[in-house]
Amino acid sequence: MNELPLIQTADLKQHFPLHKGLFGGQGPVIRAVDGVSIDIPRRSVLGLVGESGSGKSTLGRAIMGLSRPTAGTMTFDGIDMARASSSELKSLRRRMQMVFQDPFSSLNPRMSIAETLSVPLRFHNPGLSRSRRKDRAAEMLERVGLPGQYISRFPHEFSGGQRQRIGIARALIVQPDFIMADEVVSALDVSVQAQVLNLFGRLQRDLELTMLFITHDLAVVGHISDFVAVMYLGRVVEFASTRELFSNPRHPYTEALLSAAPSPKSANRRKRIVLKGDIPSPLNPPSGCQFRTRCPYAVEDCSHEVPKLRELSPEHKAACIRDDLSLAPATQQ
Amino acid sequence: MTAAVEQRAASSTGSDWLKSRTVKRFIRHRLAITGVIMISLITFMCVVGPWLLPYNMLEIHIRDRFTPPLTGDYLFGTDEMGRDLAARLFMAGRISLMVGVAAMLLSTLIGTVIGLVAGYFGKVTGTLLMRLTDSFLCFPQVFLLLTLAAFLQPNAFMITLIIAATSWMEVARIVSAEIRSLRERDFVTAAKISGASHTWIMFRELLPNTVGPIIVAATLTVAKAILLEAYVSFLGYGIQPPLPSWGNMLNNAQQFLDTAPWLAIVPGVAITAAVTSFNFIGDGLRDALDARSDMP
Numbered sequence: 016m017n018e019l020p021l022i023q024t025a026d027l028k029q030h031f032p033l034h035k036g037l038f039g040g041q042g043p044v045i046r047a048v049d050g051v052s053i054d055i056p057r058r059s060v061l062g063l064v065g066e067s068g069s070g071k072s073t074l075g076r077a078i079m080g081l082s083r084p085t086a087g088t089m090t091f092d093g094i095d096m097a098r099a100s101s102s103e104l105k106s107l108r109r110r111m112q113m114v115f116q117d118p119f120s121s122l123n124p125r126m127s128i129a130e131t132l133s134v135p136l137r138f139h140n141p142g143l144s145r146s147r148r149k150d151r152a153a154e155m156l157e158r159v160g161l162p163g164q165y166i167s168r169f170p171h172e173f174s175g176g177q178r179q180r181i182g183i184a185r186a187l188i189v190q191p192d193f194i195m196a197d198e199v200v201s202a203l204d205v206s207v208q209a210q211v212l213n214l215f216g217r218l219q220r221d222l223e224l225t226m227l228f229i230t231h232d233l234a235v236v237g238h239i240s241d242f243v244a245v246m247y248l249g250r251v252v253e254f255a256s257t258r259e260l261f262s263n264p265r266h267p268y269t270e271a272l273l274s275a276a277p278s279p280k281s282a283n284r285r286k287r288i289v290l291k292g293d294i295p296s297p298l299n300p301p302s303g304c305q306f307r308t309r310c311p312y313a314v315e316d317c318s319h320e321v322p323k324l325r326e327l328s329p330e331h332k333a334a335c336i337r338d339d340l341s342l343a344p345a346t347q348q
Numbered sequence: 349m350t351a352a353v354e355q356r357a358a359s360s361t362g363s364d365w366l367k368s369r370t371v372k373r374f375i376r377h378r379l380a381i382t383g384v385i386m387i388s389l390i391t392f393m394c395v396v397g398p399w400l401l402p403y404n405m406l407e408i409h410i411r412d413r414f415t416p417p418l419t420g421d422y423l424f425g426t427d428e429m430g431r432d433l434a435a436r437l438f439m440a441g442r443i444s445l446m447v448g449v450a451a452m453l454l455s456t457l458i459g460t461v462i463g464l465v466a467g468y469f470g471k472v473t474g475t476l477l478m479r480l481t482d483s484f485l486c487f488p489q490v491f492l493l494l495t496l497a498a499f500l501q502p503n504a505f506m507i508t509l510i511i512a513a514t515s516w517m518e519v520a521r522i523v524s525a526e527i528r529s530l531r532e533r534d535f536v537t538a539a540k541i542s543g544a545s546h547t548w549i550m551f552r553e554l555l556p557n558t559v560g561p562i563i564v565a566a567t568l569t570v571a572k573a574i575l576l577e578a579y580v581s582f583l584g585y586g587i588q589p590p591l592p593s594w595g596n597m598l599n600n601a602q603q604f605l606d607t608a609p610w611l612a613i614v615p616g617v618a619i620t621a622a623v624t625s626f627n628f629i630g631d632g633l634r635d636a637l638d639a640r641s642d643m644p
């Protein structure tokens with residue numbers, strides 16, 4: 016159990032200057048990700064939740080190395096991405112793959128499925144012959160539940176759910192260790208969502224994948240993840256194992272998210288905590304605890320300093336100064 | 349959300365579907381079809397015509413000078429040396445059309461590569477390239493063309509080069525705008541994660557998704573190139589006699605405008621017909637490729 020986590024971020028920050036000054040003047044910055052330190056243990060799934068605009072995708076992109084972080088480090092399997100040599104990076108890139116949200120824009124409309132699935136092989140396994148690539152593509156397609164002979168078809172011949180499966184096949188074809196999945200089911204019909212989620216779960220177990228699963232849907236998180244990180248305005252405000260987070264939330268924001276999640280059995284029986292107002296702008300977040308403008312439990316002290324993400328019990332951290340609260344758990348689903 | 353997805357699915361259900369729809373829309377475009385028929389006829393006459401006519405374009409018949417059209421064997425009459433105007437027109441058409449098409453190919457190639465690189469590399473490279481494009485666009489094209497033509501030796505090859513060098517900007521702008529919107533798509537990020545090179549992303553992922561607009565722009569460029577060649581040759585800086593082109597036939601006709609107006613009218617009509625045909629086809633293609641024009 017004392018294995019090194021596959022993914023570790025330390026105080027990772029991603030700020031975007033509001034207007035790009037020609038001479039790099041210090042204008043206002045959007046603090047999309049503002050000091051995130053998380054570990055993703057090997058072979059486990061971390062669910063990342065939070066409202067729209069909380070910085071989930073930005074964090075995911077920074078972890079994937081798609082953007083250069085403003086500060087902090089991102090370590091993959093003990094290798095600091097910012098300091099890795101280019102050959103190290105090349106092999107790291109193969110080991111981290113991504114599945115996208117939009118099943119329509121994530122596949123090149125002018126490429127057959129065989130071509131699309133061959134691209135990662137062409138660059139990450141240059142030794143493979145054309146026909147071997149095609150065989151691998153067909154194998155992979157079957158693995159995600161589509162007939163292998165579909166490889167000569169084009170994206171438009173598939174439904175959203177099938178395209179998402181193709182996206183999964185493309186990510187898995189180079190045998191990665193880590194998959195970043197950003198809202199991969201949110202564009203799909205509810206019935207299809209379950210199928211795609213089950214596929215993810217099965218592949219994750221079979222291939223012993225480590226995963227970052229980004230979503231705003233707590234039901235999805237409960238279904239697939241081992242751990243959950245809750246993000247608010249660029250920071251992680253609570254981190255716990257899934258069961259612990261649902262049964263014993265320690266941050267008022269988590270409580271609010273849990274109460275807002277639709278739960279079919281107890282539709283109106285429990286009191287919903289309605290959050291006041293919108294998420295504040297990451298341009299000038301509130302002082303002290305960033306959640307204090309909407310927190311029903313806020314007290315005077317909350318405005319003084321940013322609460323640290325404290326370890327409350329093993330594998331449970333929260334960033335709230337009030338330990339005296341007893342917050343409502345999620346209703347049994 | 350589901351509705352949006354379904355709607356998008358409906359609007360992109362298939363290349364075959366799309367192709368046939370595109371073809372249908374094009375066929376329904378009357379002007380475009382007129383253009384296709386006209387330009388096919390013109391091309392056919394230019395290619396085959398000279399063999400069907402009784403006279404070679406260089407044959408001089410002094411006694412038949414200034415024969416009006418439809419007299420004897422002379423379909424379009426004769427010029428001041430008694431040469432068969434029809435024969436000259438068709439031979440000139442070969443040159444004019446060839447210059448037009450070659451200039452289009454070259455300028456489309458230049459414009460596509462510049463637009464592709466500028467659109468893909470945004471930042472410094474892209475900005476510089478687009479500034480270059482804009483600065484070319486600042487000068488009226490005809491000025492640029494005449495200046496170059498005045499310095500260089502005016503033969504068919506040079507004229508093609510000069511026209512291409514002054515008409516690639518439109519394509520470059522179209523391609524770069526198209527690429528800038530495409531490069532944010534997830535499939536491009538996916539290619540990057542797949543380890544694909546810049547060249548791969550530009551030429552294999554992005555370029556195939558811009559063929560539609562490129563074909564439209566290229567068709568309109570042929571029309572422009574034919575017109576430019578005619579214009580420059582008409583002013584005497586273009587293709588030089590005895591090699592005939594529609595433009596220098598017009599130039600020659602100026603002196604005889606009152607005595608033999610057909611010398612100007614015949615090549616004039618040919619130029620107009622060819623140019624409008626290509627413009628019609630270009631417009632038709634543009635509408636046909638635009639799925640929105642299908643909506644009632």
Ligand SMILES: Nc1ncnc2c1ncn2[C@@H]1O[C@H](COP(=O)(O)OP(=O)(O)OP(=O)(O)O)[C@@H](O)[C@H]1O
Binds near residue numbers: 065068069074231297
């Ligand atoms: N490239 C960028 N330049 C400027 N601001 C950005 C950029 N990318 C993201 N942002 C801003 O950073 C904040 C976080 O955005 P992000 O997309 O990461 O949120 P998210 O949690 O993924 O939201 P959603 O659920 O809507 O996907 C937003 O305020 C967004 O406007």
Ligand code: SF4
Binds near residue numbers: 312
């Ligand atoms: S620190 Fe204060 S404002 Fe922030 S979540 Fe805790 S109680 Fe609410």
Ligand SMILES: [Mg+2]
Binds near residue numbers: 071073197198
């Ligand atoms: Mg997002």
